[in-house]
Amino acid sequence: MTRQHGNAPIVVGVDGSERALDAVRWAAREAAGWNTPLRLVSASGYPDLYIGATLPPPGGLLDELEQHGNNVVHEAELAAAAEADVEIHTQVTPDSPIPFLIEASTTARMVVLGASGRGGFVGLLVGSTTIALAAHAHCPVVSVRGQPAPEGPVVVGVDGSELSEDAIEFAFEEAALRDAELVAVHTWSDADTEAVFSETRLQFEWEPLEEAEQRVLAERLAGWQERHPDVRVRRVVERDKPRHQLLELSRGAQLLVVGSRGRGGFRGMLMGSTSQALLHHAECPVMVIRKEQGE
Template sequence: MAGEDERDAIVVGVDGSETATRALRWAAERAAHRRAPLHVVYAYGLVARYFAVEAPVPPSVIESLLEEAQTIVDNAVDEAVAVAPGLAVSPEAVDEPPVPALTHRSRTAALVVLGASGLGGFTGMLAGSTAVAVAAHAHAPVVVVRCGEGRTEPPSTGPVVVGMDGSPLGERAVAHAFEEARRRSAPLVAVHAWADVEDESVLRRARLFFTNSPEEDELRAKLDEQLAGWQARYPGVPVERVLVRDRPRRQLLDRSATAQLVVVGSRGRGGFTGLLLGSTSQALIHHAQCPVMVVRPPGGES
């Protein structure tokens, strides 16, 4: 994967809100670190927002909205260059709804970056309308930039945490996680968690009997096998293995408190059964305490 991302831009969605600006700063830092260009997109969706009403929109209102859009992207460029002087930044304000605009631009992107909530064109992102939809349909990995409680900026220290399940998409998530850990000189925490019962009390009791069992030994051997090839490719990345009988989203959410990035596939199987947007991935998008990378299938396949 090394070298692949450097050829493509990081795309970041902006809307003038503080959370989007925070995501912009994060994206600018990552672009500078990768030596990649940054493409700033403000999708204001003028037609969708204002032309649905029966009464005509006055030209003065349209002009004002277009001026606002230009101001937002101009300010975003200034902010990005302030974070990373010399960074190649291209701005774009488009009259499209955010989801199709960002999904389309993800086709040639190394990464799509969004804030955890927003204003204007990104109203409702906190409820998942934009972040979840883009993560579900993008053709590139999507990072939703989140901060822990009491933080003003996302963490820049701590491990990269990846959710593992043995699926092909899970392998893609592991690949991205190792590459991110290498770039950041950070350790990697590989988490394999599963819950084979629905009842919480039964699950708690099951954990007691699982420890040091033959089942645990077998699963740990499989986890070691899955990681062996990646560790050979990334010998400089320290790896911690976590094998636990628990709900994946709880383990990943808990570990996001001390991580600088959590990486998951957009869906899963086995240990991460039900890893679909709306379950584990959506829980992380809503509640993680660090940025979350959602890795998509090749070409954005569903």
């Protein structure tokens, strides 16, 4: 994943829906916290509307879509300005949302989207568009849903993989930004052969599996706790499926941070039941971290 810091903007896809405005408000607060610009974009997907059509689009349709996009970003700009003092840029494009947002992600700190919407971003976080974006974006993707608790913790899923290291890094940064507690969640199962027969467990003379998993989490967090000594950390290690613990902890959390693929319970998170549970039922915003191919 390309790490964008400095003045990299936070990109928000807007479509005129109330959920999109929720995403704008969340992103405005985030941009103010990081002192980075906010980029509000509306993509109508005009070229996709008539692929394979036998008749040309009505003359003026593009003008109507552009006007609608201008109205949408203006409304979003007002919402952002009312939420936080932040530098705001707007863009209206006839491009299709998926390739446009993927391209935008190459220079973004994160891409933020509402949990659902209408227009160009319809169903963005519950269907193929989200899966495509999460599979190809070059920065974290945030689904703003539920009611984030202002005083709640940041929750991160940890499975011991390299990808979860990235999730831990982002989670520590977000917790430090908010002066919030960080809850690190690690689940295990005695049916997980990779854990049962792990090399590190063998080195400790076949220590009990639960103790081994406690140690795995402690080791994963140690370096990051040294870098962020002011972040309060609570560890949760349970014999359970990850989605159960993460969904439960999303109640009363400010943010839930997860990797899009890894080992064990988080493998294929964005393609299976865990991702569906989080994207449909988490009660706080969800930040998805992915690893680009070849890294």
